[in-house]
Amino acid sequence: RKEVEQDPGPFNVPEGATVAFNCTYSNSASQSFFWYRQDCRKEPKLLMSVYSSGNEDGRFTAQLNRASQYISLLIRDSKLSDSATYLCVVNGPGGYNKLIFGAGTRLAVHP
Amino acid sequence: DAGVTQSPTHLIKTRGQHVTLRCSPISGHKSVSWYQQVLGQGPQFIFQYYEKEERGRGNFPDRFSARQFPNYSSELNVNALLLGDSALYLCASSPIDRAGNTIYFGEGSWLTVV
Numbered sequence: 697r698k699e700v701e702q703d704p705g706p707f708n709v710p711e712g713a714t715v716a717f718n719c720t721y722s723n724s725a726s727q728s729f730f731w732y733r734q735d736c737r738k739e740p741k742l743l744m745s746v747y748s749s750g751n752e753d754g755r756f757t758a759q760l761n762r763a764s765q766y767i768s769l770l771i772r773d774s775k776l777s778d779s780a781t782y783l784c785v786v787n788g789p790g791g792y793n794k795l796i797f798g799a800g801t802r803l804a805v806h807p
Numbered sequence: 808d809a810g811v812t813q814s815p816t817h818l819i820k821t822r823g824q825h826v827t828l829r830c831s832p833i834s835g836h837k838s839v840s841w842y843q844q845v846l847g848q849g850p851q852f853i854f855q856y857y858e859k860e861e862r863g864r865g866n867f868p869d870r871f872s873a874r875q876f877p878n879y880s881s882e883l884n885v886n887a888l889l890l891g892d893s894a895l896y897l898c899a900s901s902p903i904d905r906a907g908n909t910i911y912f913g914e915g916s917w918l919t920v921v
Contacts, residue, residue: 700849728908739897739912740850783849793838793904794863797849 697722702784702798709805713774717801719767719784726796728787729760731769733780734800740783743769774805809834811900811913819919820888828883828916832900838862839881840910841873842897850897856881857904888920 729746842850856875
């Protein structure tokens with residue numbers, strides 16, 4: 697079983713759509729959770745951290761369910777510029793700065 | 808302020824050769840990590856250094872080694888290159904090593920082994 701699992705997509709959605717990504721992780725001891733965004737042939741960039749109480753940043757909402765070891769990302773009112781790969785990330789065993797990445801979910805927003 | 812800087816940005820090597828990749832963290836950041844990203848996959852953790860000490864090692868062969876210098880910059884070395892080592896190598900820095908810490912990535916070094 698992979699340590700972090702995501703649906704690879706692609707998700708093809710029209711502008712203005714709402715889209716949700718899900719992710720599960722295997723290490724119950726993980727304490728840090730993130731969503732990163734990666735554009736084609738670029739480095740990953742932090743989109744948002746994910747907290748147990750859930751958190752929102754503009755059009756983006758992240759949720760964490762520790763009991764189910766499940767993380768989600770909701771994007772509302774999709775923009776063309778949201779097209780990218782979204783990486784679910786948790787800290788691995790043995791270190792807070794040791795990040796375990798999912799393979800990513802590709803999102804394509806079309807006009 | 809400069810972000811995480813990596814060099815070289817692109818390089819081509821032949822099987823069996825050795826490569827050294829370099830990373831300068833954001834000023835004031837003491838933790839440096841290295842990741843390998845093969846096409847179509849998420850980044851895979853290779854090493855983490857904090858205050859010049861190795862804090863973590865991923866599931867990579869001994870051909871991979873790294874070190875951190877007194878100025879917190881870092882090198883990743885790969886010996887006896889294989890075709891499968893072709894990947895984007897990412898360096899990441901963070902100020903400290905604790906939960907919730909924000910980690911910043913450099914633009915990476917694209918390595919092609921032929």
